[in-house]
Amino acid sequence: MKKILSAYNIRKEFGGLTAVDKVTFDVYEGRIQSLIGPNGAGKTTIFNLVTGFSPLTSGKIHFRDTIINKKSPHKLVHMGIARTFQNVLLFENMTVLENVMVGRHIRSRCGLISSAFKFPWVFREERAIRHKAMEELSFVGLEKRAGEKAGSLPFGEQRAVEVARALATDPVLILLDEPAAGLNTHETQKLAQLIKQIRDRGITVFLVEHDMSLVMDISDHIMVLNYGEKIAEGGPREIQNDPQVIGAYLGEEI
């Protein structure tokens, strides 16, 4: 298996507080790989480090063969790393379709001047953007909601729009930050299907999630983080039986 993302000794401090402490891990191509751990373990911080939303204190992150430590988020999107947010960040005043169309921004080129004069290729590109965005919307099952304001959708559907927007960027690696948070059982099941479908498209999925049954159900590989340190990794079976993991989650059901 080929490594797609590897972090070596990454460390993040916030004003003296260590959120992530010398963590090393690899994400392999074509898998669903999960990152779990109790609240405050540093999972979202790791996502922010990988996607360029917050700078590393020390360590190295490789994406394929490139060091991506100091790359800005939009450059990483261009390289093929897409993400969603724990608390769903949509452009609420734009329609569902427009939200997803923004995801095509990085894969299209018409600038200020050609847009202002509406050169013929602007129409062509705009049509392609719309087409691809609609495709991603149907992929997550929301093509009927295309014209509605994103902010007016129920929470579960907003999540799906965010995933569609991330997919519209043509990623090779997608980072989903607690996609099941706030979803009911039925929606969670649909989400599990969706995540598997994403993997089947050849996109590597890197997942942070609290819903253990979802994680155990779909993950090919799991890493466990506690107090900013990696305490275990392996397949779902191994993780469930790991005494250290059980200790970290004491009182919580795995």
Add this chain to the structure above:
Amino acid sequence: MSIFTKILQYIFTGLTIGSIFAMVGLGFNIIYNATDIINFAQGEFVMIGGMVMVSLTKGMNIPMIPAFFLTIIIVAIVGILLERLAINPLSNPSIITIIIITIGASIVFKGLAMLIWGKDTFILPAFTGETPINVGGAVIIPQSIWVLGITLLVVACLAVFFEKTLLGKAMRACATNRKAASLMGINVNRMVMLSFALSAAIGAVSGVIITPISLMDYHRGTMLAIKGFAAAILGGLGSGAGAVIAGFLIGIMESMGAGFISSGYKDAIALVVLLLVLFIKPTGLMGKSELR
């Protein structure tokens, strides 16, 4: 004059005018802490303070001390009216809306002041005498000492108010976390009103004490607001101590700049400082580590 006495002289002048910047900066911070609003009409409180004092003492012949307190009360009421009529009715306003409304308020105050007092420049007599005192070759006028003294007194009173009194602590609680404060039974709504009253009162004090030195007219407020804001930013938005120190610093820089470079660019100095701080370290000298 030797270069030393010159510098000493500029420091005296700078500290005097810097006191006013410090107080305007403090006024900004009090409202900002309670509401996250930058009140662009803050400079107008200073102007109104000076003008009302002129009317009370010269127009109505009220003795200075009662007139002083009456002025503070009147301007505080103006502050309360501003909050009740223009800020309170807004539900979930955007920053741009708030900026325009407080700018609108400053225009209204300016317009009212022009109607009431006309376009003339007014002066107040110095509190105690006009005979300059000689310090190391530089002169300091008695009113400057009043300005400095009263500024320090106001700062001390505010410190005691926010640290020791229940009301002050309640206001600070609102500043830290509005939701938690309201859950604790603090009337956030009233605290916001109070912050406007307090901030206006401080403006009034500075207006009264500075008018004998720098005179007052209806459109003096805007520049004072900008420089006061420069002080608040340089000190770190939200930090009272920071605003005071920064106010003095800007005052001194301004008077040195006027003396050594050119008086025409005097006003530009505070602005350049403002821009540099915003570009290099927007959290200021003593600000909280994170930008809001």
Add this chain to the structure above:
Amino acid sequence: MNIKNIFIFILMLAAIVIFPLFVPNKYYISVMVVVGFNVLICIGLCMLMGYAGQISLGHAAFYGLGAYTSGVLCTKYLFNPWLAMLCGIIITGGVAYLIGVPSLKLKGHYLAMATLGFGEIVFIAFNELSFLTGGPSGMTSIPRLSLFGLALNTDLRFYCFTWVVVLVTVILSINIVNSRVGRALLAIHGSERAALAAGVNVPAHKIQIFVLSAIYASIAGSMYAHFVTFISPSSFGFMKSITLVTMVVIGGMSDIWGACIGALILTVLPEYLHVFHDYEILIFGVTLMIIMILMPKGLFVGAMDGIEWIKSKIFRKTNEKDTVGI
């Protein structure tokens, strides 16, 4: 352009053609020329504030830079006015870029204050660099423009020229906001983090639109200088910046048409307020506050929302009738 935009565009075109026919008064024509300048600046500001969500309290400085570049180059160095205007665009765009890069990292009140501070510094420079600008008393005898040998020396001719420029700008700007770039700007306004995650180069887009809006202001400034042939710093101070922002917000900053209407109202209104003499500022301030408190989205957007609301009512009613009929 969609149907709504085409409809409003035709209305505007008609109004522009009809106005001089029915109001041949020289003074009102010249007021409408000034409206044109303000519309031009406000369209740029609208893209910056309403679309990208970035406030600027210093746009009068860009307006002034355009005017002074034209004024100085034409009177002191005898440049061709069109060349001077182009130099104005380049200089203003460059200044906007230099000030925009550090400023646009800031948000909200901080950005507002940075742009305000910049504007004031430029204003002080206009006053103090008297060897170039003539200081507080300004500079006179700036030449008029001429187009293909035709001197734009009457108010009516300048009126036509100005509004052609405005109409072209309106079309270009509507195209921009309805494009990939416009979508990116709206995304930045909605959430910068989300925009970054979706792959939008947030800083670059912010600066681009800031520079573009400054260029609009610069063009308006150059035209102003050649129209009134006399400029002084007082036209480019803090109050001008505030008035410009107010025009955009009062009209409704989420729509370019809103900005146009705001510019029209706030340019014409003070002309009538002159009647009130000393009450002028007061009435201006009170109107401003009342509109902001009651209609924070602005007049145009408020009106459009109203139309949508009525339409939805009528539409629902006919639907109900249908069901009843079946």
